[in-house]
Amino acid sequence: MILDSKIPAGPLAEKWTKHKFNSKLVNPANKRKYDVIVVGTGLAGASAAASLAELGYNVKAFTFHDSPRRAHSIAAQGGINAAKNYQNDGDSIYRLFYDTIKGGDYRSREGNVYRLAEVSVKIIDQCVAQGVPFAREYGGLLANRSFGGAQVSRTFYARGQTGQQLLLGAYSALSRQVANGKVKLYPRTEMMDVVMVDGQARGIVTRNLITGAVETHAAHAVLLCTGGYGNVFFLSTNAMGCNVTAAWRAHKRGAYFANPCFTQIHPTCIPVSGDHQSKLTLMSESLRNDGRVWVPASKENAEKLRKGQIKVSDLKEEDRDYFLERKYPSFGNLVPRDVASRNAKEACDDGRGVNETGEAVFLDFRDAIKRDGKAVIESKYGNLFDMYKQITGEDPYTSPMMIYPAVHYTMGGLWVDYNLMTTIPGLYCLGEANFSDHGANRLGASALMQGLADGYFVIPYTIGDYLAQTPPKKVDETHPEFAKVAQEVKNRISQLLNIDGKQTIDHFHKKLGKIMWNYCGMARTAEGLAKAKAEIKALKKEFWSDVKVLGTNEELNLSLEKAHRVADFLELGELMVDDALNRNESCGGHFREEYQTPEGEALRDDENFAYVAAWKYMGEGQEEELNKEPLIFENVKLTQRSYK
Amino acid sequence: MKLTLKIWRQKNASDKGGFATYPVDHVSKDMSFLEMLDVLNEELTEKGEDPVHFDHDCREGICGTCSLVINGKPHGPLQTTTCQLHMRSFEDGQSITIEPWRAKAFPVVKDLVVDRYAFDRIIQAGGYVNINTGGVPDANEIPIPKTIADLAMDAAQCIGCGACVAACKNASAMLFTSAKVSQLALLPQGQVERKTRVEKMVAQMDAEGFGACTNTGACEAECPKGISLTNIARMNREYFSASLTSENV
Known part of the structure; x- marks a missing residue:
């Protein structure tokens, strides 16, 4: 299959405008004849559901949470980028576009990224109008801060809870449409599969998490806004419930999965403290505005520090290695996430890590507190400092924070065209669940931007083009395909419940996580990946013969919910490994040790790998088929990414 | 550490339920x-x-999913969410009672x-x-004084966990409702519907079966996000002024 990205021709800055004009429209009176299913109610899902309902479509919104407001978008801390140039510091749509393309190590589409930068300014307007209380200056105008990978201040924020405030804004818009009767909300309902009729997505099968009822829902189009798959690593900054199931089931029905190995490892997370650990906690990237990253300059001092023979305050200025400032003088502590993470790993691999485990580096606010005073630092980061103290029992005002990289975001996801449609007609994918805009590395404060751009300002235009060409006749839920897929879901449920093995679900999840982290994490090698593939295959086999899933289907059953998700993670893990093995280059978050510059930076191979790797599911136990969408760069010149 | 857990077990909404005791080491x-x-559940x-089924998700104290009344206090001994509470707040050998939120409007x-x-x-x-x-x-078209934006943000931080209801002897939802009413009453964007909003939200709050507020302040004391009682005062003021001039009578 030839992957048609449907990027409109013409100059970059005119593509979106022209595309909107050329897209077909559904007239206002006809919109009420179309039904749209939205799965997931995070930033992308809630904003899409609300915006489509406002236009007049009938929306059904699904979430496995008890309320749409719980979606994991809520946990985003630092901010949202927008090319407003309110600071008069040289920002522009083109600069945000350029920073994002470069930050993604030239593995994203120019057309998509430019559109993202273009609509970014409207997002801020929209959120302010909803009553989102962004931070403001004394004059009453909006405040900004800086984030990694940019030399301008374009990040809007609401203390350390920007994701929360933006999600509550989208949730309020969604709630308004629920009240208007245009959105029917299905909380505690998990999507189990996509239903296709005549090659088009025409509905979904869900499981009611309270009663276990397996139900079918029909519509003219289905939107997956189901987030990322970082939990394949078991330990990540994702919420416990984050999973790949919706996207994976769609993949198995024919939606291609793009760049699955592109994972973002976030540099500033609280280090692992023990085997009991269930998740990792992120400390916002905004902390790198004022915190300085360092490790002891010598292995000897690092070892003494780990053993508690010396204290941090014993180390003089010359004993400290501020490695990011030293290696990247122009971006300093604000290098992009992949670069910061890799350098932290390198320092620890070099034996200079701190913490008892040796797997941590310092993030130090001593100089910032000396410069600005404790009150200023507290007003900027108070809640983060409190959270750190709560978790570690240490006070970051008096001793430096310890941080270590952790899985945070997945740039890969379902392949979509410019209209956000997957390779299944009528099936769309928005937000983190798709692969579209961040290339091989996402810049900080860009996830919120993309989720809301997709939901508020892209899908309302692009879905019309598809629906205008679809007859408004009600989709027939009695079509045998609905009953067939529902039966398949039921069979899978009873299969899981009947294995009656000896091992708990977490046992498998933790094992998978270790394999992924060791071989498909911050540094990857062909040899390691081959090993990982064999181990995952064996683990998958063991899962289906020895997992223990308790209880019945007809009740709230956390074991059963988790079993479904882990089963899908096991399949996804193998595909991630295949993708990492195929990509014989290093780019962004994908670092293959075989491919690096003499300075240890990621070495791209633009001649052979400037493409999107889109994988097609070929059936149970079969190797997936690789399809390539070449990336065409007409506006930016591909260069070795440098933050020096 | 070794602990004794006394946990509320209830099969479903219609089951009577009761405590079960589990030792954990x-x-x-x-x-x-x-x-x-998690360790107990693995065992x-x-x-x-x-x-044991319990609600939880982000484990970062922001999604508001986790709950639990721990030794009689919503979210346990500290003023934080249960997911942010660590075992260093407990003593070796301690007995810990764990119950769900108890309120008519929050059925188990x-x-x-x-x-x-x-x-x-x-x-x-x-x-x-x-x-x-x-x-x-445009987002900068209406300047908002920083002090007002900050107050709105203070109110907007509510995570909707329901600890305020669980803490209140009347199971009142005044703190939750007033946080949203306050946020929008403070901001210029909320002015147009300022009166109708408070009337409708209070009516819905009553219809759900939440109790009345008697100003004991238990909600504020247990709120993991420090939402202030001032919001309730502001909502009362909004409500009275709205009802005096109401067009909905």
């Missing part, structure tokens, strides 16, 4: 409270017993899981600004 002080329950699963679903849809319905009654996507003014 190998608890480390660095574990979070929910990780301690129960290995023995083939139904694990199973064990420690309750249904909080009532909160969503309060927001649906009016917790928004009636604008569609697009066609809004």
